[in-house]
Amino acid sequence: MTYRRVLLKLSGEYLMGNLGYGIDPKVVADIAEEISEVVEQGFQLAIVVGGGNIFRGVKAASAGMDRATADYIGMIATVMNAMTLQDALERANIPTRVLTAIAMQEVAEPYIRRRAIRHLEKGRVIVFGAGSGNPFFTTDTTAALRAAEIDADVVFKATKVDGVYDSDPALNPSARRYQSLNYGHVLTHDLRVMDSTAIALCKENNIPIVIFDLSVRGNIVRAIQGEPVGTLVGG
Ligand code: UDP
Numbered sequence: 001m002t003y004r005r006v007l008l009k010l011s012g013e014y015l016m017g018n019l020g021y022g023i024d025p026k027v028v029a030d031i032a033e034e035i036s037e038v039v040e041q042g043f044q045l046a047i048v049v050g051g052g053n054i055f056r057g058v059k060a061a062s063a064g065m066d067r068a069t070a071d072y073i074g075m076i077a078t079v080m081n082a083m084t085l086q087d088a089l090e091r092a093n094i095p096t097r098v099l100t101a102i103a104m105q106e107v108a109e110p111y112i113r114r115r116a117i118r119h120l121e122k123g124r125v126i127v128f129g130a131g132s133g134n135p136f137f138t139t140d141t142t143a144a145l146r147a148a149e150i151d152a153d154v155v156f157k158a159t160k161v162d163g164v165y166d167s168d169p170a171l172n173p174s175a176r177r178y179q180s181l182n183y184g185h186v187l188t189h190d191l192r193v194m195d196s197t198a199i200a201l202c203k204e205n206n207i208p209i210v211i212f213d214l215s216v217r218g219n220i221v222r223a224i225q226g227e228p229v230g231t232l233v234g235g
Pocket residue numbers: 010011012013049050051052053055056057058070071072073074075078130131132133134135136137138139140142
C-alpha cells in the first residue's frame with residue numbers, strides 16, 4: 001500500500017524542537033532533508049503548519065483577550081512558520097508554494113483549491129498557512145479539511161513519539177503502542193491523536209491518519225510506502 005498524495009500536519013511545537021519558543025533552524029533543515037526524499041521519489045506533499053510555538057488563541061483568550069482576535073493572531077503566526085519552512089525547502093532545492101487562508105498577497109499566494117492541486121501535480125510542495133482562515137478552529141482540523149479538499153490519500157501527523165500509546169510511555173514503562181485504531185475508538189476514548197473535529201472529518205471522508213515520529217530518518221518515506229512506522233487510524 002503506497003500513498004500518492006499526502007497531507008502532512010506539522011505542529012508549531014514540532015518546529016520549536018527543544019527551544020521554549022519560536023523555530024529551531026536545525027529542526028526545519030532536517031524536515032527539509034526528509035521531504036526532499038519524498039519529492040525525489042515522485043510523491044505529492046502538502047503541509048499544514050501550526051503556530052503553537054509562537055501564539056495560541058485559546059491561551060491568550062484565557063488571559064482576557066477577545067477569542068476571535070487571538071485566533072486571528074494565531075493564524076498569522078502559522079504564516080511565519082509556513083514561510084520559514086518554504087525557505088528551508090527551497091534551500092534544499094524543493095520548489096515550494098505557500099498558500100494562505102487569509103490573503104497576504106505580498107508574501108504568499110491566496111489559497112485557491114484548484115491552484116493547490118495544480119502545484120502538487122507539477123511536483124511542488126505546498127504549505128498551507130493561516131489555518132482554515134476561521135477563528136475557533138485548529139490547524140489539526142485544517143489538516144483534515146484540506147486533505148479532503150485536495151483529495152489526499154492520507155493525513156500524516158508528525159510527532160516526537162512513535163505513535164499512540166495506551167498510557168504515557170514516559171511515565172509507564174509497560175505502556176503499549178497501538179499499531180492501528182479505528183476512528184470511533186479514538187473519539188470515544190478521547191485519545192489525543194488530533195482534536196475531535198479533525199478525527200470526525202477524516203472519518204466522514206474515509207481519510208486514514210498515520211501518527212509517527214518524523215525525527216527518525218527515513219520514516220516519512222517508510223510511512224508513505226505503508227510500513228507500520230507508527231499508529232494507523234482508520235475505519
Ligand atoms: N487558528 C485558528 N483557526 C484555524 C487554525 C488555527 O484560529 O483554522 C489559530 C488558533 O488560535 C490556534 C493558532 O491559530 O491556537 C495556532 O494553531 P494551532 O494551535 O492549531 O497550532 P499547533 O498546535 O499545531 O502548533
